[in-house]
Amino acid sequence: MRFPSKYLNDKVKGRASWFRLAVSLVAAGCLTTALTGCAKVDTTTPSAARANAATASPARFGTVDCREAKCIALTFDAGPSEHSARLLDILKEKKVPATFFLLGKRHIEKYPQLVKRMAAEGHEVASHTWDHKILTSLSEQQIREELLRPSEAIERLTGQRPVLMRPPQGRTDETVTSVCEKLGIAQVLWSVTAKDYTTNDSALITQRVLDQATRDGIILLHDIYPGTVPAVPGIIDALKERGYVFVTVPQLLAPGKPQPGKIYRP
Template sequence: MRYAGIAWTDAGYRVEVLDGAGRRVVEPSSWGAAQVSELIAWLVELAQEHPLAAVLDSTNGLLDGPMTAAGLAVCRADPWLLPPRPRFGSVPAHRLAEQALRTPGELARVTAEGGTLTGRAEEYFEGVRRSEPIQAALTAAGRCFEHGRRDTPQVALTFDDGPDPVYTRRILETLDRYGVRATFFCVGHHVAALPDEVRRIVAAGHEVGNHSWSHPFLPDLTPDQLREQIDRTGEAVARVTGEAPTWFRPPYGALTPEVLATLEGHPTTMTMWDVDSRDWSRPGPERIAATVLESAGPGSVVLLHEGAGDRGQTVRALPTIIEGLLERGLEPVTVGELSAAPSDRTESSRQPAPAERP
């Protein structure tokens, strides 16, 4: 077995491939954040020559989806197996490959069904459970938004993990066809690599939110690392659009009291959801649409995806979702619009849109 350690940096990815004896198979290589398709094609070619597994750490949640979709074996090396990470970036690529060689049985084999957190679901749900009282207090204080008023005939469609060079445009075309607006929670890695796609989102009248830089499992980060992820993404969006996002969505919705303590001191407002389309599991466009329409109601925030994987099923499900919502009298709007008080919406309908979200 060969192991391809893949580290993320501010500019893209660094890859080192070792064979079973710890020897380099090829020279270490660097790939830009916009070269994911090329990177995966290269790894697939290597895997055809000899069995190969890609090795990531838990701060890299952007590659497992497209890699498993391409048929690659993907493993995750967890923090207790690795040395401390830098403030920004993952464990070095060679260290990831070496760890796989030393303790292959201790790495988690990531599956398409389990996603990035395969094998850590119990830990994830325990963290969410312990966070419930704190999250409720943040919601009451206006620092966390999960859904809007239940007497408001509006729904927020939200798209995570982009922008994407293919699927963002297709989703924008569909939204434009129906004349509805949405919120795109973008990752900094993709914003820096694909600024023109972010400009397309904003030019079409949609809203941009912050979804971290590398889509990490937040409980594995130190407070400084977490703030760096959010701040760098906000700065990247501001460079492109002129305004930093005020909404932050935690990857996977992964929370612990420690994560919430860090977020409580951050100026962004945490944004969750109450309708999960589960489109990331690729159950088929009909199932995605049915899941949303069976659960969505007035004030709902719907979780969908546009990046970090094959999102063709989401694109095909979107017209059915929008038509179903409209038939029920539910208007798709941005998170900012949904979160506004009724009086604010009435006032904004008589005046030009404010320069900043409320």
């Protein structure tokens, strides 16, 4: 694949630039769904998870019943970062819960206090692997290592072991699913993406989310990019005006519970 020149000439340095390049090239090269890394996998919708539930489970943040309410889940990948504290301030002010899929290397390691704060303020803290390696290209043992390390780090900091993970670039397959099942982790994909790895235009990020939002939606954003966090207040206010209620991913599935190995996607 020939690299797009705009990425080769990117002046932005550091983690965000590398991450943006990697995700964008995959998006350009994959002509089928990017949500499953170009592979066909069985997924479960939030409504199906709720319908198949045998017993109710308590809400982790408030008392929302998504069988009745018009729910939507706000999720953030690849943090924590220098922008995460401001994001948590916004979520606290707006009384909105989120689900954070955290990276281990250079993120959980660098910002342990933010991880603790996320959990303490009622957000769902989950895994985005240790080093953002594409799981479908790894051996079973390597996949296990990529998933175990962030789970153990999060548990040490918060006292709770993650029950959710998001595979980097949404790429998963039967081997990844098998490892997740053994480790007691469910996989979470998404239905709304602002492609905030391609722009720092907060107004454009906001509009992309609003254009795609639907009931039971799972919104994918990244709090590592400078344009994303400033977009969040407008996204929240506009969706609330449309009657949406913000929930964590486990609340979206309730009274069902995340089942190890399953892949959830609206």
